[in-house]
Amino acid sequence: MIKEIKNNILYFDGCNTVELAEKYGTPLYVMSETAIVEKCKEIRDTFLNKYERTRAAYAAKAFLTLSMCRIIEREGLCLDVVSGGELYTAIKANFPAEKIEFNGNNKSIGELELAIDYNIGRIIVDGLDELDIIEGICKKKGKKTNILYRITPGVKSDSHDYIVTGKKDSKFGIPLDDEVIFPAIEKAINSPHINFMGFHFHVGSQLLNNESHLKALGTALKLIKDIIDKYNYVTPELNIGGGFGIKYTDDDDKKSYAYFLDPMMERIEEFSKEMNITRPEIVIEPGRSIVGESGITLYTIGTIKDIKGIRKYVSVDGGMTDNIRPALYQAKYEGIVANKADMAKTDLVTISGKCCESGDILIKDAHIAIAERGDIFAVFSTGAYGYSMASNYNKNPVPATVLVKDGKSEIIVKRQTYDHMIANEVIPESLK
Numbered sequence: 559m560i561k562e563i564k565n566n567i568l569y570f571d572g573c574n575t576v577e578l579a580e581k582y583g584t585p586l587y588v589m590s591e592t593a594i595v596e597k598c599k600e601i602r603d604t605f606l607n608k609y610e611r612t613r614a615a616y617a618a619k620a621f622l623t624l625s626m627c628r629i630i631e632r633e634g635l636c637l638d639v640v641s642g643g644e645l646y647t648a649i650k651a652n653f654p655a656e657k658i659e660f661n662g663n664n665k666s667i668g669e670l671e672l673a674i675d676y677n678i679g680r681i682i683v684d685g686l687d688e689l690d691i692i693e694g695i696c697k698k699k700g701k702k703t704n705i706l707y708r709i710t711p712g713v714k715s716d717s718h719d720y721i722v723t724g725k726k727d728s729k730f731g732i733p734l735d736d737e738v739i740f741p742a743i744e745k746a747i748n749s750p751h752i753n754f755m756g757f758h759f760h761v762g763s764q765l766l767n768n769e770s771h772l773k774a775l776g777t778a779l780k781l782i783k784d785i786i787d788k789y790n791y792v793t794p795e796l797n798i799g800g801g802f803g804i805k806y807t808d809d810d811d812k813k814s815y816a817y818f819l820d821p822m823m824e825r826i827e828e829f830s831k832e833m834n835i836t837r838p839e840i841v842i843e844p845g846r847s848i849v850g851e852s853g854i855t856l857y858t859i860g861t862i863k864d865i866k867g868i869r870k871y872v873s874v875d876g877g878m879t880d881n882i883r884p885a886l887y888q889a890k891y892e893g894i895v896a897n898k899a900d901m902a903k904t905d906l907v908t909i910s911g912k913c914c915e916s917g918d919i920l921i922k923d924a925h926i927a928i929a930e931r932g933d934i935f936a937v938f939s940t941g942a943y944g945y946s947m948a949s950n951y952n953k954n955p956v957p958a959t960v961l962v963k964d965g966k967s968e969i970i971v972k973r974q975t976y977d978h979m980i981a982n983e984v985i986p987e988s989l990k
């Protein structure tokens with residue numbers, strides 16, 4: 559059990575959360591190594607070991623630190639990065655270059671050079687002129703790079719509009735209009751500096767049903783067939799993205815990896831038999847599903863305002879700066895007063911942050927134990943897209959992250975200091 563209640567206190571991966579808050583301060587991101595490892599094991603058991611020639615590239619954008627790179631490498635996964643900064647973090651952690659894949663809809667020349675210099679495994683090309691840039695860099699450096707084309711499969715998945723990515727009107731991917739996609743494919747096949755590996759799609763994030771994955775797969779398989787028919791070229795790989803949803807609240811009907819992947823693998827195997835080709839190597843890119851439920855955030859409760867007949871605001875010492883998701887996507891979370899974990903949840907409150915924004919609300923209408931200043935509040939399922947989307951708004955420092963496992967805790971990201979925040983600021987001569 560990752561989450562447990564003992565003597566009225568919330569424990570997370572064997573650690574007393576009130577003691578963690580005392581030792582490391584709040585706000586505090588707490589990541590359970592046991593939970594992350596369990597997720598990786600589920601991926602190995604139900605996908606990597608079940609089907610030959612498969613890879614799982616952890617989508618680093620969900621939560622990336624040097625230590626996370628180490629865990630991902632140890633657990634046998636690859637890494638999907640989307641920026642020079644994520645790639646640099648992987649390089650600094652000595653992550654094997656051939657296991658890195660580079661996504662992104664507007665990679666800079668500098669970022670592509672870094673990727674090619676480091677000989678990373680795959681670049682997922684996301685725009686027509688990106689291929690020319692990669693070719694130019696490879697030519698200059700005498701290298702050859704593996705690429706896939708990210709396609710826009712034209713499916714609308716069932717998630718918040720900001721995190722659906724597969725519909726035609728999207729900044730991601732290459733549209734499948736014949737006059738756009740076929741010349742691009744021909745160019746990639748014929749380029750002496752490119753190994754054209756195939757296609758990539760990612761339909762959206764926090765998905766709780768497999769419909770859009772299956773629809774997009776149908777589109778991708780049709781394209782693979784067209785390429786065989788037109789150019790007699792069999793693409794050796796297919797990347798079917800991530801997006802597997804997690805449980806934020808009791809309303810989220812989370813599904814297993816197998817629920818998404820088994821029907822897709824079945825369809826791909828059938829297709830390969832029909833076409834009489836070797837089944838392409840299949841790659842997935844899970845992010846949220848590995849780290850989301852593996853993390854919680856601890857806060858200290860401060861001001862409590864009970865506006866009679868209207869609402870009771872319980873403010874904590876963090877907010878949209880450490881978790882932008884409620885403000886950005888109206889995302890729902892659940893939480894608990896960690897030092898009153900056994901007490902009846904009789905109070906209906908709104909958990910608000912400390913930023914100067916009325917929208918800085920973490921949980922609207924939460925049922926919690928009667929809280930007082932100084933209590934510790936834990937928000938669940940914050941392991942994905944919390945730390946990685948943190949900001950310094952209102953000059954709030956980014957919280958520390960601790961990694962916990964079987965009752966032991968270690969810092970993996972130190973708390974930012976006020977000095978860190980102003981370290982890059984300069985007062986020019988004109989203002990001295």
Ligand SMILES: Cc1ncc(COP(=O)(O)O)c(C=O)c1O
Binds near residue numbers: 760762764801845
């Ligand atoms: C290309 C790509 N791959 C993988 C992911 C990871 O998605 P998730 O965290 O939902 O698994 C994303 C983000 O949505 C993405 O854009």
Ligand SMILES: N[C@@H](CCCC[NH3+])C(=O)O
Binds near residue numbers: 721764942
């Ligand atoms: N940041 C988003 C998901 C990322 C979407 C990336 N394509 C979230 O918190 O849900």
